[in-house]
Amino acid sequence: MGMRWVGGFRATGWAARLWPALGALVVAVMLAPAALAEQAEDWQIGMQPGVTPVRDQIDFLHDKILLPIITVITIFVLALLLYAILRFNVRRHPTPSQTSHNTLIEVIWTTVPILILLVIFIPSIKLLYYVDRTQHADMTLKVIGHQWYWTYEYPDQADVSFDSTMIPEEDQVKRGLPRLLEVDNPVVLPVGATVRVLISGTDVIHSWFVPAAGVQEYAVVGRTNESWMRIDKAGTYYGQCNQICGLNHPFMPIEIKAVAKEDFGKWMACQKKPPKEGCGQFTTTAERKDGEATVLAAARSAQ
Numbered sequence: 001m002g003m004r005w006v007g008g009f010r011a012t013g014w015a016a017r018l019w020p021a022l023g024a025l026v027v028a029v030m031l032a033p034a035a036l037a038e039q040a041e042d043w044q045i046g047m048q049p050g051v052t053p054v055r056d057q058i059d060f061l062h063d064k065i066l067l068p069i070i071t072v073i074t075i076f077v078l079a080l081l082l083y084a085i086l087r088f089n090v091r092r093h094p095t096p097s098q099t100s101h102n103t104l105i106e107v108i109w110t111t112v113p114i115l116i117l118l119v120i121f122i123p124s125i126k127l128l129y130y131v132d133r134t135q136h137a138d139m140t141l142k143v144i145g146h147q148w149y150w151t152y153e154y155p156d157q158a159d160v161s162f163d164s165t166m167i168p169e170e171d172q173v174k175r176g177l178p179r180l181l182e183v184d185n186p187v188v189l190p191v192g193a194t195v196r197v198l199i200s201g202t203d204v205i206h207s208w209f210v211p212a213a214g215v216q217e218y219a220v221v222g223r224t225n226e227s228w229m230r231i232d233k234a235g236t237y238y239g240q241c242n243q244i245c246g247l248n249h250p251f252m253p254i255e256i257k258a259v260a261k262e263d264f265g266k267w268m269a270c271q272k273k274p275p276k277e278g279c280g281q282f283t284t285t286a287e288r289k290d291g292e293a294t295v296l297a298a299a300r301s302a303q
């Protein structure tokens with residue numbers, strides 16, 4: 001059995017076997033989110049992959065600006081701490097200095113954080129305004145939060161509207177659908193269309209949160225909040241109410257199906273004038289066929 005260097009100590013026996021296993025675990029955890037697209041995953045440590053321009057900008061702010069800055073600050077503070085601990089401990093430095101003020105250092109440690117905050121402030125404000133609204137929407141989706149489900153309205157599509165309720169947990173499990181995320185009537189949107197999202201509520205404050213789209217907006221009674229999204233990749237995207245809104249707060253998920261324009265047209269036509277037997281593959285009733293659910297689940301696991 002070979003010996004390995006572990007942080008300056010020689011590890012033998014079980015410790016030598018533990019470190020490669022830990023390394024493999026870390027790699028597995030880092031790769032896990034990359035393999036799956038649209039919902040939170042076990043062992044996920046990063047953000048879900050994004051599918052809208054807004055999310056691209058959020059990722060840029062997080063990955064390229066905030067994370068590097070906070071990493072440098074954390075390492076710098078850690079280094080200062082270690083230096084103080086090692087250099088000025090009672091054994092190596094028995095007589096402490098009586099210095100209490102140093103103008104130069106005080107000016108530096110006041111101005112440098114201000115400059116860092118300015119560097120963060122400018123792109124943050126730009127992003128806030130970018131997320132706020134779109135000037136050129138192709139369509140509007142209205143989202144209304146209730147205890148404990150969502151209503152969706154398409155005001156520029158003959159006022160099509162429907163409620164979206166979580167299907168029972170045991171059905172989700174039985175049919176291989178994402179637990180606590182699958183709904184009876186998902187929102188259907190065309191890929192590539194700029195969608196103005198208007199969000200309101202009828203009882204308490206809810207929050208419409210779809211991580212892959214980078215949208216999180218409060219649903220408040222008597223107020224219409226606005227955001228927007230342009231989903232660039234077909235798929236199913238899940239979200240949840242993320243404002244504690246009462247007893248069934250965890251049971252009002254959000255499901256968006258982003259589909260090709262033609263499919264959206266067919267779905268919308270069916271919503272406007274449904275045939276007796278429902279709207280085919282986009283059927284929006286709770287009686288969705290189990291066969292279809294199986295196909296959906298198979299498509300998901302094949303992704």
Ligand SMILES: [Cu+2]
Nearest residue numbers: 206207241245
């Ligand atoms: Cu809620």
